[in-house]
Amino acid sequence: MAKSSITINDIARELNVAPSTVSRALNNSPKISDFTKQKIIEKAEKLGYNLNMVASSLSRSRTNTIGVVIPFLNNFFYSEVINGIEEIAYNKGYRILVAQTKDSFDKEKEILRTMSATRVDGVIACLSSETTTTDHLRSFSAGGIPMVLFDRVRFDFSCRKVVIDNYSAMQQSVSHLARSGYKNIAHLGGPSSCNIYSEHAKAFKDTLKKAGLPLLPQFHLSTNLTEEDIAEAVGIWLNAEIKPDAIITANSHAALVVSKLIREQKLSIPEEIALTSLTCEPALHFVEPQITSIELPGGDTGRTSMTYLLNEIEHGEQKNDTTIKPFQLIIRNSSFRNK
Amino acid sequence: MAKSSITINDIARELNVAPSTVSRALNNSPKISDFTKQKIIEKAEKLGYNLNMVASSLSRSRTNTIGVVIPFLNNFFYSEVINGIEEIAYNKGYRILVAQTKDSFDKEKEILRTMSATRVDGVIACLSSETTTTDHLRSFSAGGIPMVLFDRVRFDFSCRKVVIDNYSAMQQSVSHLARSGYKNIAHLGGPSSCNIYSEHAKAFKDTLKKAGLPLLPQFHLSTNLTEEDIAEAVGIWLNAEIKPDAIITANSHAALVVSKLIREQKLSIPEEIALTSLTCEPALHFVEPQITSIELPGGDTGRTSMTYLLNEIEHGEQKNDTTIKPFQLIIRNSSFRNK
DNA sequence: ACTATATGTGCAAGCGTTTGCATTATATTT
DNA sequence: AAATATAATGCAAACGCTTGCACATATAGT
Numbered sequence: 001m002a003k004s005s006i007t008i009n010d011i012a013r014e015l016n017v018a019p020s021t022v023s024r025a026l027n028n029s030p031k032i033s034d035f036t037k038q039k040i041i042e043k044a045e046k047l048g049y050n051l052n053m054v055a056s057s058l059s060r061s062r063t064n065t066i067g068v069v070i071p072f073l074n075n076f077f078y079s080e081v082i083n084g085i086e087e088i089a090y091n092k093g094y095r096i097l098v099a100q101t102k103d104s105f106d107k108e109k110e111i112l113r114t115m116s117a118t119r120v121d122g123v124i125a126c127l128s129s130e131t132t133t134t135d136h137l138r139s140f141s142a143g144g145i146p147m148v149l150f151d152r153v154r155f156d157f158s159c160r161k162v163v164i165d166n167y168s169a170m171q172q173s174v175s176h177l178a179r180s181g182y183k184n185i186a187h188l189g190g191p192s193s194c195n196i197y198s199e200h201a202k203a204f205k206d207t208l209k210k211a212g213l214p215l216l217p218q219f220h221l222s223t224n225l226t227e228e229d230i231a232e233a234v235g236i237w238l239n240a241e242i243k244p245d246a247i248i249t250a251n252s253h254a255a256l257v258v259s260k261l262i263r264e265q266k267l268s269i270p271e272e273i274a275l276t277s278l279t280c281e282p283a284l285h286f287v288e289p290q291i292t293s294i295e296l297p298g299g300d301t302g303r304t305s306m307t308y309l310l311n312e313i314e315h316g317e318q319k320n321d322t323t324i325k326p327f328q329l330i331i332r333n334s335s336f337r338n339k
Numbered sequence: 340m341a342k343s344s345i346t347i348n349d350i351a352r353e354l355n356v357a358p359s360t361v362s363r364a365l366n367n368s369p370k371i372s373d374f375t376k377q378k379i380i381e382k383a384e385k386l387g388y389n390l391n392m393v394a395s396s397l398s399r400s401r402t403n404t405i406g407v408v409i410p411f412l413n414n415f416f417y418s419e420v421i422n423g424i425e426e427i428a429y430n431k432g433y434r435i436l437v438a439q440t441k442d443s444f445d446k447e448k449e450i451l452r453t454m455s456a457t458r459v460d461g462v463i464a465c466l467s468s469e470t471t472t473t474d475h476l477r478s479f480s481a482g483g484i485p486m487v488l489f490d491r492v493r494f495d496f497s498c499r500k501v502v503i504d505n506y507s508a509m510q511q512s513v514s515h516l517a518r519s520g521y522k523n524i525a526h527l528g529g530p531s532s533c534n535i536y537s538e539h540a541k542a543f544k545d546t547l548k549k550a551g552l553p554l555l556p557q558f559h560l561s562t563n564l565t566e567e568d569i570a571e572a573v574g575i576w577l578n579a580e581i582k583p584d585a586i587i588t589a590n591s592h593a594a595l596v597v598s599k600l601i602r603e604q605k606l607s608i609p610e611e612i613a614l615t616s617l618t619c620e621p622a623l624h625f626v627e628p629q630i631t632s633i634e635l636p637g638g639d640t641g642r643t644s645m646t647y648l649l650n651e652i653e654h655g656e657q658k659n660d661t662t663i664k665p666f667q668l669i670i671r672n673s674s675f676r677n678k
Numbered sequence: 679a680c681t682a683t684a685t686g687t688g689c690a691a692g693c694g695t696t697t698g699c700a701t702t703a704t705a706t707t708t
Numbered sequence: 709a710a711a712t713a714t715a716a717t718g719c720a721a722a723c724g725c726t727t728g729c730a731c732a733t734a735t736a737g738t
Contacts, residue, residue, distance in 0.1 A: 005482055007694055018718045048481055053456040055694030057393045058723050079413035095453055098437050114434055117392040142387055143344055256625040283622035286595040346724055357688045372686060394724035397693050
């Protein structure tokens with residue numbers, strides 16, 4: 001369908017040189033005289049020549065493309081990660097190809113298959129919440145394409161990983177609430193099949209115990225974090241004899257939903273009930289009161305992941321280590337009482 | 340760097356057939372017997388064969404890839420559009436390649452250049468807010484690649500366009516406020532170089548006049564919608580002798596910022612001042628009071644754009660018309676007084 | 679039996695670049 | 709001036725797949 005575009009052969013013919021000379025000239029090879037280069041570049045310009053990357057990729061067997069797979073596009077953390085990746089990638093002459101799994105395992109497999117077919121030079125991925133096995137990762141790797149995993153990873157798959165210190169995030173959140181005098185802390189967690197959430201859960205239990213606070217099983221939930229799950233959990237909590245006086249949510253969206261539900265029940269935050277979130281997004285600053293949260297280093301995670309990937313792509317470096325990124329607990333008005 | 344992957348030639352050799360037969364079998368050509376197909380598919384499976392899309396693309400001179408260019412990834416509307424595009428694309432065997440301009444004209448040019456080099460089969464784009472010319476679109480089109488523009492478009496470039504009925508959106512917003520008894524309506528608008536915002540501006544003026552309301556120049560602003568711009572405008576408005584009793588913001592982010600600023604000034608929404616937004620995002624439901632807004636048909640916009648693009652790619656259909664998508668004004672608590 | 683018609687497979691060119699090696703022209707050394 | 713190094717360019721194969729055309733069997737029609 002595309003209008004017949006012009007090729008290096010067209011340029012070569014018009015100038016009575018070999019196509020190889022044109023190719024070298026356009027790639028600024030030192031083997032071509034400045035005079036010839038000049039001539040070729042001008043002619044290319046004039047004819048409106050545009051490199052055919054697919055031919056180039058085939059010939060060089062590299063596409064200079066990095067696949068990025070994330071659960072959702074419309075997510076603050078992931079878009080920060082993408083920005084970080086792009087920043088490094090762009091400077092090194094790579095472009096990125098983003099795809100979202102929508103937290104579906106099947107979509108994740110599908111995406112990896114097509115990225116493999118597309119011959120991306122490497123992949124940076126955050127696994128879907130449904131992912132509990134690694135066969136698809138292994139068969140992807142069988143193609144020899146480097147991969148680095150971030151955030152939601154599987155430790156039973158060998159590759160470099162960049163993760164958040166989820167354990168400490170929960171630990172600090174609980175400690176903060178405990179210091180502020182909250183006693184019945186509830187945790188609205190995510191599916192424990194996912195490393196993030198199981199780390200949260202472990203830290204939650206450990207830290208409560210260390211702080212000498214009770215761990216009521218009904219206050220320690222693992223859900224799929226859908227709006228229904230959240231409404232159900234909060235509904236039960238707020239109508240029980242023993243109510244939580246603080247809630248920690250696995251992510252910022254859950255925190256927003258919870259804050260709304262609490263308001264609807266005419267309970268006040270943070271006086272009657274405190275609220276903190278384990279991830280951040282701008283909306284947390286816009287609700288009243290502003291919600292205490294963990295600020296994740298998205299950009300940094302992206303930059304590090306990309307840097308690791310490049311080391312593997314360009315220097316064949318193969319590692320199986322895990323980099324743990326620090327975070328910041330940002331205390332806002334939702335989590336301490338003005339006594 | 341990639342482990343030498345296996346090709347159709349490997350399969351052909353092992354089975355003593357021609358590579359062309361393998362190719363046809365794997366593409367399920369009717370010209371190959373079921374027996375042979377079976378044999379080939381099994382062998383391919385066994386060897387872990389994976390189609391090399393770049394070779395295939397070069398050979399067929401089509402990539403089955405659609406480029407999608409948007410200002411920002413992390414935006415509710417655009418991610419809905421992407422979902423709509425994906426939905427159609429996926430079913431037709433196309434994958435999509437998303438890139439963000441971050442509202443930079445230079446980045447937009449750059450992206451179009453590399454998409455052209457990548458030989459995407461078509462492009463769906465929403466122009467950056469900096470874009471005021473169309474030369475880059477023309478030179479892109481010179482490559483013969485179809486394009487459809489959505490949301491932020493330029494009418495001086497010939498192609499199909501899918502836009503929101505921005506004029507009516509503003510018109511209905513103003514009418515709603517007027518009906519609710521607000522008199523001094525202010526408009527926090529975007530840069531008028533962009534079709535969206537100039538349409539808003541025109542509708543704002545027209546509708547005020549029609550409603551017999553005053554149009555105070557200081558209440559009709561065109562800004563770049565940065566947080567600073569917003570803070571400055573609102574600061575002036577709220578401290579003037581004549582304050583607005585209603586504010587219409589160009590987008591949801593501005594609405595959130597404004598709602599926060601109003602709260603900080605201890606003014607009440609909607610009693611002392613009403614607030615409505617011309618775009619929507621989930622955060623608008625989480626703030627108190629919930630903010631009245633225009634719900635844009637993102638998914639629908641994406642699906643329509645993709646459908647148009649496919650018509651052009653697959654049937655050579657060339658049009659230069661504009662499809663205007665309807666929207667819904669969702670009235671929430673920020674814009675009417677409980678008398 | 680003897681052309682016509684399917685049916686299944688192979689051959690080889692082509693897609694647009696890149697790149698190792700060969701070749702020629704020019705410059706340097708002895 | 710001959711021998712050697714250097715610089716600039718061309719040749720041709722390769723990257724892995726697709727596809728029009730030719731070819732060889734097998735089936736059907738008369």
